Amino acid sequence: MGILSVHLTLKNERLNHPNPRSDSRKFRMSSLSPDSPLTMHGQDAHATAHPAAPEKGSSLGRDAWYRLQKNYLAMASLWFFVAVVIVCFFLPLAPGIPDPNVTHPDLQSMPAFSAATSMEGTEVYYLLGSDHLGRDIFSRMLYGGRVSLAVGFLATIVSLTIGVVYGAVSGFVGGRTDAAMMRIVDILYALPFMIIVIILTTYFGNKLWLLFVCIGAVEWLTMSRIVRGQVRSLKGQEFVDAARSLGLSNWHIIRRHLIPNTVGPVIIYTTLTVPAVMRLEAILSFLGLGVQPPDASWGALIKEGADRMASDPGLLVYPAIIFGATLFSLNFLGDGLRDALDPKSSKD
Amino acid sequence: METLRYVVSRFLQSLFALLCIITITFFLARLAPGGPFLDEKAVPEHLIEQMKRNYGFDKPLPVQYGLYLGRLVQGDLGPSLGNKGFTVNEVIAEGFPVSFMLGISGLIIALLIGVPVGVVAAAKRNTAVDYSLMAFTMLGICLPTFVIAPLLGEIFGLKLGWFDVALWENSSAWFLGAVTLGLYYSAYIARLTRGSMLDVLSQDFIRTARAKGVAPVKVLFKHAFRGGITPVVAYLGPALAGLIGGSFVVETVFGLPGLGQHFIKAATNRDYWLINGTVTVFAVLILVMNFLVDVLQGWLDPRTRSNK
Numbered sequence: 001m002g003i004l005s006v007h008l009t010l011k012n013e014r015l016n017h018p019n020p021r022s023d024s025r026k027f028r029m030s031s032l033s034p035d036s037p038l039t040m041h042g043q044d045a046h047a048t049a050h051p052a053a054p055e056k057g058s059s060l061g062r063d064a065w066y067r068l069q070k071n072y073l074a075m076a077s078l079w080f081f082v083a084v085v086i087v088c089f090f091l092p093l094a095p096g097i098p099d100p101n102v103t104h105p106d107l108q109s110m111p112a113f114s115a116a117t118s119m120e121g122t123e124v125y126y127l128l129g130s131d132h133l134g135r136d137i138f139s140r141m142l143y144g145g146r147v148s149l150a151v152g153f154l155a156t157i158v159s160l161t162i163g164v165v166y167g168a169v170s171g172f173v174g175g176r177t178d179a180a181m182m183r184i185v186d187i188l189y190a191l192p193f194m195i196i197v198i199i200l201t202t203y204f205g206n207k208l209w210l211l212f213v214c215i216g217a218v219e220w221l222t223m224s225r226i227v228r229g230q231v232r233s234l235k236g237q238e239f240v241d242a243a244r245s246l247g248l249s250n251w252h253i254i255r256r257h258l259i260p261n262t263v264g265p266v267i268i269y270t271t272l273t274v275p276a277v278m279r280l281e282a283i284l285s286f287l288g289l290g291v292q293p294p295d296a297s298w299g300a301l302i303k304e305g306a307d308r309m310a311s312d313p314g315l316l317v318y319p320a321i322i323f324g325a326t327l328f329s330l331n332f333l334g335d336g337l338r339d340a341l342d343p344k345s346s347k348d
Numbered sequence: 349m350e351t352l353r354y355v356v357s358r359f360l361q362s363l364f365a366l367l368c369i370i371t372i373t374f375f376l377a378r379l380a381p382g383g384p385f386l387d388e389k390a391v392p393e394h395l396i397e398q399m400k401r402n403y404g405f406d407k408p409l410p411v412q413y414g415l416y417l418g419r420l421v422q423g424d425l426g427p428s429l430g431n432k433g434f435t436v437n438e439v440i441a442e443g444f445p446v447s448f449m450l451g452i453s454g455l456i457i458a459l460l461i462g463v464p465v466g467v468v469a470a471a472k473r474n475t476a477v478d479y480s481l482m483a484f485t486m487l488g489i490c491l492p493t494f495v496i497a498p499l500l501g502e503i504f505g506l507k508l509g510w511f512d513v514a515l516w517e518n519s520s521a522w523f524l525g526a527v528t529l530g531l532y533y534s535a536y537i538a539r540l541t542r543g544s545m546l547d548v549l550s551q552d553f554i555r556t557a558r559a560k561g562v563a564p565v566k567v568l569f570k571h572a573f574r575g576g577i578t579p580v581v582a583y584l585g586p587a588l589a590g591l592i593g594g595s596f597v598v599e600t601v602f603g604l605p606g607l608g609q610h611f612i613k614a615a616t617n618r619d620y621w622l623i624n625g626t627v628t629v630f631a632v633l634i635l636v637m638n639f640l641v642d643v644l645q646g647w648l649d650p651r652t653r654s655n656k
Contacts, residue, residue, distance in 0.1 A: 183361075186365070187365040187369075189586065194590075194596065195592075195593070195630060198596075198612060198615055199373065199376060199615050199623065199627075200376075202612070202615040202616050203380030203381075203615070204381075275490075279492055283492070283493075283593070283594075286494045286597060287600060287608075287612060288612075289612065299494075302492075302495060303494070306494065306495075306497075306498040306601065309499075309502055310502065316495070316498065324490045324491050324492075324495065325490075327489075327490040328486065328490040331489065332486075
């Protein structure tokens with residue numbers, strides 16, 4: 001069953017991740033915090049813990065951040081991704097960026113770094129050249145990036161919400177309800193995803209918010225399985241019994257005690273869901289079902305580029321590079337986060 | 349006996365899943381706005397009424413659903429509303445072999461590349477070989493099919509002229525398509541194989557075997573391989589489902605007459621029976637694959653047989 005959560009089982013030891021035991025202080029401190037998942041793996045570090053003086057506590061998140069910082073590839077990916085997001089969302093607000101949908105019929109397929117004056121007498125400067133309608137490729141990539149990233153984030157949030165709540169409830173309730181809920185997930189797994197998304201997007205129109213919901217609605221399955229597994233293993237632990245003996249309601253226990261403890265795996269899988277969702281959106285746009293022209297997403301731009309590859313390779317190459325690099329960085333970041341948040345998975 | 353019970357219960361589950369899928373697609377299509385008889389030209393009301401009567405769309409939905417299931421059991425998928433004069437069976441019989449061939453050859457290529465790469469990377473863990481192989485697989489995952497497909501077409505089809513780049517009959521275009529599909533999944537399978545091989549290789553029985561002096565190659569293939577390959581087998585089901593979606597892209601790029609374009613057109617034009625028929629055929633294919641995978645997995649790893 002866990003096998004289907006392919007992303008999580010893909011280990012990446014070759015990254016020069018930090019050895020979790022190289023810094024015994026950090027590790028020891030993390031193992032002292034009572035409800036951190038790390039305590040499960042940290043018994044041996046526990047044994048060596050002899051705090052001489054009261055030290056400042058270190059939270060799980062801080063430890064993870066510390067380990068992540070030592071992983072140069074993951075950090076580079078993180079900064080690259082942040083840079084891409086900032087550039088795509090804020091650079092178009094700058095005054096010099098041309099409108100991505102303005103056409104210049106007389107300035108078709110201009111080369112990169114070229115300045116020209118259009119028929120109407122407006123000065124245009126093409127940083128990465130223009131397409132077959134004289135639109136600025138650089139500007140289209142920025143606006144396309146907005147759409148692709150927005151779909152990636154929002155659809156992931158949708159899938160995250162459904163998956164976490166569903167998995168937590170299923171794992172917590174257990175018994176027949178759990179079996180039935182997981183059977184439903186099994187059945188949905190057997191559905192051809194692509195086909196469902198195609199049906200949903202064509203049936204209910206090409207509205208952008210619908211794209212988020214459609215993709216999110218089919219991407220929550222793995223998340224729910226991961227959360228369920230986590231919750232099931234946490235449920236039997238003492239702090240849950242303690243919470244229950246204090247008379248807390250089930251929903252309160254799920255919300256305040258179980259879900260926060262699943263944060264590690266959820267963060268890791270979320271980082272890996274964003275590129276998966278972006279890929280799905282790109283495929284849909286490629287098939288002409290996602291974003292509708294003249295609006296662009298990276299997938300739609302790649303589609304346009306692929307159609308005119310022979311005459312103007314830049315149209316394909318630029319969006320493909322930025323798209324590939326973004327997915328690359330997200331995947332590396334996800335692997336790095338796994339190493340940072342779950343040191344056990346990267347030992348050996 | 350136990351094995352038989354396991355197989356039968358898995359089979360019944362698959363049948364139930366199939367029924368669910370058919371039901372969902374049927375009602376989803378009907379609840380969606382729009383209909384198959386909308387045209388750019390205004391069609392007179394009475395004509396639409398008559399067409400609806402002809403196709404039985406005037407009856408209440410549950411009755412239509414029952415009738416559809418009845419025909420489905422007999423293997424009749426109904427007429428295609430979008431391709432006048434063709435039945436859905438004919439349309440699918442034409443397009444399905446293309447998609448199926450693409451998907452299966454893609455899967456075979458993915459396994460042929462992915463499994464050996466994963467095993468080698470695991471055996472040479474943390475060496476330059478491992479690093480470079482894994483970097484390549486990451487590249488394969490991040491460069492989407494729809495980038496690789498046009499590039500392969502451009503290089504091998506147009507520049508080198510080794511393969512045709514379009515059309516199906518007597519053509520080698522499908523080979524490029526299958527390679528495109530296979531490359532992406534081979535990257536996934538390689539990473540999966542490596543991860544699970546590493547898990548198995550760190551277990552006690554492997555250490556015992558090594559301590560007894562079994563040759564490293566024999567440890568790898570005789571002792572570790574069977575356990576290490578199990579997650580890959582389990583992945584075959586979802587992989588096939590993904591390959592079908594991917595084949596839609598590849599068909600678009602190389603102009604192959606598979607089911608992909610038919611399906612998208614059918615969904616856009618509300619060609620009810622063609623949508624339902626295509627989904628049913630794909631669902632059967634995926635469920636059969638999942639069923640085989642489950643049985644094969646039970647054989648490879650007896651622990652998975654119990655229904656926990």
